[in-house]
Amino acid sequence: MQTRLIPSFLKTTSKAGEAPGALKHIGKKKIEVPHITMWVYNKEVCEERTVDNVNDCKTFILNDHVNWINLDGIHNTQIVESLGQQFGLHPLLLEDILNTSHRPKIEEFEDCFFVVVKMLHYSEKDKRVSVEQVSIVLKDNLVLTFQEQPQDIFDPMRERLRAGKGKLRSSGSDYLVYRILDAITDGYFTILEHIGNDIEEMEEQFIANPNDTFISSVYQMKREMLFVRRAIYPLRDVVVQLQHSESQFISDTTVPFLRDVYDHAIQATDSVDTFRDLLSNMLDNYLSLISNKMNSVMKVLTIIATIFIPLTFIAGVYGMNFKNMPELEWTLGYPAVWCVMITVFIVMVTYFRRKGWF
Amino acid sequence: MQTRLIPSFLKTTSKAGEAPGALKHIGKKKIEVPHITMWVYNKEVCEERTVDNVNDCKTFILNDHVNWINLDGIHNTQIVESLGQQFGLHPLLLEDILNTSHRPKIEEFEDCFFVVVKMLHYSEKDKRVSVEQVSIVLKDNLVLTFQEQPQDIFDPMRERLRAGKGKLRSSGSDYLVYRILDAITDGYFTILEHIGNDIEEMEEQFIANPNDTFISSVYQMKREMLFVRRAIYPLRDVVVQLQHSESQFISDTTVPFLRDVYDHAIQATDSVDTFRDLLSNMLDNYLSLISNKMNSVMKVLTIIATIFIPLTFIAGVYGMNFKNMPELEWTLGYPAVWCVMITVFIVMVTYFRRKGWF
Amino acid sequence: MQTRLIPSFLKTTSKAGEAPGALKHIGKKKIEVPHITMWVYNKEVCEERTVDNVNDCKTFILNDHVNWINLDGIHNTQIVESLGQQFGLHPLLLEDILNTSHRPKIEEFEDCFFVVVKMLHYSEKDKRVSVEQVSIVLKDNLVLTFQEQPQDIFDPMRERLRAGKGKLRSSGSDYLVYRILDAITDGYFTILEHIGNDIEEMEEQFIANPNDTFISSVYQMKREMLFVRRAIYPLRDVVVQLQHSESQFISDTTVPFLRDVYDHAIQATDSVDTFRDLLSNMLDNYLSLISNKMNSVMKVLTIIATIFIPLTFIAGVYGMNFKNMPELEWTLGYPAVWCVMITVFIVMVTYFRRKGWF
């Protein structure tokens, strides 16, 4: 039996009354040791380093380069706080990074952009979707990303950075943000492809031989869609706001790329909606068929029963042991009773037929 | 059996035709004696006092300080009226404070902001949500709050005021309003966490062994969600209006904090909607399964009955006591009747099988 | 049995092709003799008179006073026409006054405001809502109101006018319009309170012992809500338009009062929606419970029947009167048949148990 736990991002822990500045991690601790990697690159050079002491980060920053600091594992509030202090991030922003129950959003601070998005993972084994939060801060030539645990979704980007070819190395920090968002939305389509395949499998199962688990798996899938939709839907507004922002952080050449992310976000929600409609349609169809089949079984069977019950009664009557039952003595009593029973049979069948009951 | 009373905030008492100025408390009297506390603070000093005579309030007001007057218990119209007169509040505003059936709203008067919000409480015992109204008036360096009864939701704020540290003591009255709203919205998440846990429990119960009370508890929860949604939903507009107001009451540094409250409000309604969808999905799933199970019970049982009814009829025929029943005399009559019955049995089973009925 | 007639305001009579100017009363004639009352007042004096000859109205008008003419009973088109001619009202406006099938609306003519709203009445006896149209014309210091029949909803206002105290006497005609609208919206809450009580009663009945009339009364209530919603909903737009109009008719001091009416209108529709959701929720709950109960009845009973039908068949077999039935002669035949029957019984009960059918 599958577990059906509500994803952690729906179960937000309250901190009512506490000061907004008090940093507190809300969510599950997914890895043991947080891990900081740092990329400093421009068209010519690209340096990649693992940072052991978070307080050193600022010292590695180079002007005229794009600086990308990625933190895997956000449960250590001190690391996040240290990064916040080094780069002058707003306390509310830090609070939001630590709270993994956020819905996707964008905030434009005076000196930086702050974007929260959701990464989706699909477990083939139990056909469940898990959700992970990624926070992105864009500040001049600096990009900070915060993940709950290391993900291979950014590996191709890293390959390209190392390889030193392509638009990525020669573009600014805003293009890096675009690439991160693009990698995440592209990840949605991997999920949707899996889900699409699962739905196709269900449709095949529906045609072939829907067994008892069919209904449960459809509802289970509908349930997953609720969470997928919730994670994807707000992304549209996030990208629109990023795109239409008149900030100096977003260069004109990056805008068409953001529009591309927007298209992907719309397409993803669109697919989620269509999947939901498909599931509902399939489910309604199934329930109608089941109910129709049940009805036809019941009808035929009930009719048979109904016809024989009066006949059995007649037989019962002449099975009585009264001394004085003249019919029993008649020579033609037995054939007569057969005639009566056959007549009753024919009348009832004819009546039901005429009523269109079978 | 749980009581299912409609929350008082849906049962507004009319006062048709009365003058708008006539003050009248609408709601339940929740405590005996109203209680006024007053905080006068700035970065340096913080004075906390309980005011016994409402008419003295104005005398304690200090310029260059933030003045926070909190009234617990609003059923005494004279106290509210006195506060209104001392600080020049609009009669309609006073009327709204006294009417606990209001939906959350904001009104911008010429010299003050008036905000009505709802606090939510969750009773673990009977899994019910109760709603309480909080009215907030922001006028220059004065903040007035009106509660139906004392709540511990503001205690952490009071601690911080006393402790004298943090942004609260050094900020203006608009930041105090933000902190009050923040405490209230944070309170929503406590509720939502409880509800989330209850729904998770229901899901576990659903998998394990849904008994008769399962349906009722799901509907009961859906019912509570109606009230939670109604209390939370309008808050979004309230905060947006507060945020986008071009009033001098809201300083620029407070705006990002209000945006944070807005995010929380959106997230809360979002969670409520997801919870409702989860409940509906679970309920539909349950009803489908129940109906499916019922169908399979009925089908098998009806088939058994149907097969035996004609056989019983045959047995009944040869139980008749007619004198003249030649079959009864035949040596092979009895085995023949068995053959007939077995044939009927096989034909019917084969027919039902071929029809796919079992 | 309750009558379920569609309210007249849904059954609009057509007058296709007729000239728009042709005045025609559409609706039911609710009183015999139309009745005109006239109030002429300012801060100092207040004159109240019953006007017998409609053509005299204009002669009683005083400048520097607020003049309120109220007509009860609009089926006499001549009276309405005469008022229209005396005060220069647009023909379409007169047509709208006479047509009681209008939905609430506001129209701004060059020299006047025209507002149509609906008054609601609730009959405790048959739990039905009736709807009545009130038309209001605001033109400088003149207010004309048109009702289908006399109502006591304005009586408190009249008392206040006579008493000569309060804001009403000292304010302009726009404030009078506000007070009329306020009295009408306050009337909505009286209705909603009644409906809320009825729903609470239904919930109690639902818990206690829902009999056959329960479903009908819930649907009947849902049906009433359709009409209530239809009457209240458009009022929001009416008040918004009135409030945001840049007309000279509406003074700045009246605007916050109109905002109050707007709040009431929103709250009323909000309550109607919540009531509808409550009713739907209760109904779904009831139907689920009924269906669940029915299922459990059917299941147990069918199981009993199914177990005994094969047993009865066995008994029937040995009730046959064949001469040659060796089993009947056996000494242990009878106990053997009992053993067979008990075995069948145990096997079936075990099988059903294992299947979880009871």
Place this chain on the structure above:
Amino acid sequence: MQTRLIPSFLKTTSKAGEAPGALKHIGKKKIEVPHITMWVYNKEVCEERTVDNVNDCKTFILNDHVNWINLDGIHNTQIVESLGQQFGLHPLLLEDILNTSHRPKIEEFEDCFFVVVKMLHYSEKDKRVSVEQVSIVLKDNLVLTFQEQPQDIFDPMRERLRAGKGKLRSSGSDYLVYRILDAITDGYFTILEHIGNDIEEMEEQFIANPNDTFISSVYQMKREMLFVRRAIYPLRDVVVQLQHSESQFISDTTVPFLRDVYDHAIQATDSVDTFRDLLSNMLDNYLSLISNKMNSVMKVLTIIATIFIPLTFIAGVYGMNFKNMPELEWTLGYPAVWCVMITVFIVMVTYFRRKGWF
């Protein structure tokens, strides 16, 4: 049995790839011979003529007059084309006139307004709504109307033109367009009145004795509402656009009249929606009641059957013909079996009672 054909305006014929200029009639040919009437009038004179040769139309046009050309029967593309050439109408406009599958719309060309609306007819006989398209072109002092077949809906207008009195004769071509739209929307209310009466009849039938055709007639009515709604709904936008157009074609004095048409359009859609809700509510109520009644029938009957089946089994046992059945020889065997049967009866009845099954 009623025919349930989809109205032709849903079945648009494609002309993929053809040039937009190629005129082609799409729809049913409803009359044999197209018929052109022409009205040329101003305040002083009014000339009414039947035009036999379409090419003469332009010659009859008079400046300083309102010229109204009405064509009944649009299947002859040459006539429409000729009118288009004479008055310089855009090819797309002509195409739209000929295509009766259009939804209501308005288009503002450089030198004219083009309005497409739907007329509704209600056949009392088979309770079906039919839809007809009317196209209106307003160009300076010229109004062209195109109908599929002659209608009596404009007759009262024609009477008024002949009579020479009223606002119509003394106003411009825009007022004529208003009067045409007004006649059409007034026609909607005739339909809605019929439908309202039919729904009322259904409600009465529902209370009295809903027979088998009740469900079908409700669904049939819901189906008609789909088409009515589709024909009326877009009219709102049409009139709003006409009203807010800053064209010189629409004079200021006509604007309040258009607002009146707008009100009617809103009211009509509003009524359609309410009717739909009423029908759905009634249907749900009916289905709930039917299902409830069915349940109570099934329950009582099943209980009776269940009680007697075990009793019949007991009787069957002692109807067996075994030689060696000691109970049969006992003197008190028969009374004892009666006791057993009565005990079983009482136990079962008591058990069912306690379970609350009847």
Place this chain on the structure above:
Amino acid sequence: MQTRLIPSFLKTTSKAGEAPGALKHIGKKKIEVPHITMWVYNKEVCEERTVDNVNDCKTFILNDHVNWINLDGIHNTQIVESLGQQFGLHPLLLEDILNTSHRPKIEEFEDCFFVVVKMLHYSEKDKRVSVEQVSIVLKDNLVLTFQEQPQDIFDPMRERLRAGKGKLRSSGSDYLVYRILDAITDGYFTILEHIGNDIEEMEEQFIANPNDTFISSVYQMKREMLFVRRAIYPLRDVVVQLQHSESQFISDTTVPFLRDVYDHAIQATDSVDTFRDLLSNMLDNYLSLISNKMNSVMKVLTIIATIFIPLTFIAGVYGMNFKNMPELEWTLGYPAVWCVMITVFIVMVTYFRRKGWF
């Protein structure tokens, strides 16, 4: 049995992390060899050629002519890339052309318009809709179209180009784009006509004799509507954006034609919605009727069974073989038992009648 595969445009393949510039075909390869045709025309001349080497395309471009390059078969990324390089198309644009899973959209690049739309095909055989993507690039006097496979939908346009008459030859490239869009939307109506006919057939089948496949075919049609709607719906926004763009690419004379396409798009979605409503209405009606019929069958049959079961019991009692059964010896025992049975029969029938059960 029909296959129910999810259309490929819902199953988007991910390319997470890859560079956006990396061109990759997403979709099915529908023809073997891509095919490029080129039309270069103006009012005077019209040249039509098949291009064998894609790299030659640019050399055939003529100024002062409209140049239309059409590519059938987009799976060969090199051809698309070559066209992109020759005409300076944005990499994201090329990527979108190759990805057939896009939803309809428009993008305005600095030097060109890019439009993605969906063509629909209807297979009469299995009543399924298939979807194909068409990408259109408009850049000055150049129009590039990309199709998945050759379609005859543009043939009439090609005929007209060859014939050299009509507005097409004398207009600019924007008019060509309009004609392409017009051909595609006109294609929708062909589909909708087919679907309309199928629904009409279903309605006839519904009235005549709905067999087992009826429900499945209705759901199958509803399923197809999901895909049709998804393909058509976004087109409205595409055309609106094209129309309201202030680009120099769209001349003023083309705008009314685009409005025409917009009207068609609205009308198509409108029809899809109405079809869906019709199907839902028909389905609900069918299910209600089935359930009603089933109920009436069950009721009558159950009543018959219920009446005879107690009678059979009575007969069973007197079929028992007890030695000591005094009733059996009575002379009037047999008639008495008949009297009892007839009494029971009459009582039960009367009771059921009075209850209104039949």
